[in-house]
Amino acid sequence: MWIDDYSDDDDEEQNTGQKSGQITEKNPNDEKKDKCKCSKGCTKRTCACFKFGSGCNASCGCGPSCQNMFNHLEYFFGNEKKYSANPCFSNWLVENVKNADELKQIDRNQLQERIMKAACYSDACGFDDELGKWAKKWKKISNDEKLDHIQKFFRMLLSNEDSRYYYSFCREDFEQEDCTWHCVKCQECNDWREWHCGECKKCTYGISLPCNGCGGRSEMSNIC
Numbered sequence: 001m002w003i004d005d006y007s008d009d010d011d012e013e014q015n016t017g018q019k020s021g022q023i024t025e026k027n028p029n030d031e032k033k034d035k036c037k038c039s040k041g042c043t044k045r046t047c048a049c050f051k052f053g054s055g056c057n058a059s060c061g062c063g064p065s066c067q068n069m070f071n072h073l074e075y076f077f078g079n080e081k082k083y084s085a086n087p088c089f090s091n092w093l094v095e096n097v098k099n100a101d102e103l104k105q106i107d108r109n110q111l112q113e114r115i116m117k118a119a120c121y122s123d124a125c126g127f128d129d130e131l132g133k134w135a136k137k138w139k140k141i142s143n144d145e146k147l148d149h150i151q152k153f154f155r156m157l158l159s160n161e162d163s164r165y166y167y168s169f170c171r172e173d174f175e176q177e178d179c180t181w182h183c184v185k186c187q188e189c190n191d192w193r194e195w196h197c198g199e200c201k202k203c204t205y206g207i208s209l210p211c212n213g214c215g216g217r218s219e220m221s222n223i224c
Contacts, residue, residue, distance in 0.1 A: 019216035023216065024199040024216025025195050026198025036050070037061045038060065038066075040066075041067055042056055042062050047062075049070065050068050050070060051184065053085030053086065055082065055084070056070075056071060070085060073159075076151065076154045083161065086166055087182035088168050091169070108154075124164075131156065131165065179192050180192065186203045188203075195218040195219075200214050207221060
């Protein structure tokens with residue numbers, strides 16, 4: 001794993017903020033909850049479920065008034081089980097549709113084609129066995145099987161399921177899960193060396209470098 005190269009002089013120059021030397025990292029992606037406390041609606045990121053691309057459930061406070069569009073992700077992922085959208089796909093949906101009706105008007109075939117046109121699609125299929133198997137089957141699949149196979153493709157790349165790759169709408173390409181992450185607060189895909197400062201409420205570069213704003217440090221700064 002790489003570390004960020006910097007000299008002692010650089011450290012002294014940058015480490016002068018009000019939180020100098022203190023751990024200020026707060027990953028907003030770790031704040032996901034199992035239920036929301038909304039009394040109605042659930043149509044904005046103030047809803048704990050909506051914020052993380054998840055549908056609401058029976059434990060939530062919203063009840064019959066719930067209008068969370070993420071309740072209808074079976075349109076993309078199938079009915080096998082309940083999935084959430086990964087952070088980047090969730091943000092793309094929020095930016096492009098307003099409700100469940102508009103969500104279901106998204107052309108799944110066009111979305112699949114868009115993903116397959118990504119520059120690293122072939123490389124990803126070569127390195128990831130599951131994607132490779134999917135691609136081989138797609139070339140000879142019957143029309144009756146296409147929808148299920150497209151939904152499997154979406155589950156691998158757009159859902160909250162663990163996988164080696166995900167499709168980044170921010171970068172219009174495949175990204176490795178252990179090299180890139182999408183911050184739900186800043187709403188952008190970041191290099192793994194970027195971390196979110198809870199004091200400044202934004203991401204900053206360099207796990208071994210102090211925050212440019214307050215001088216705080218990441219959880220891994222002492223290790224590096």
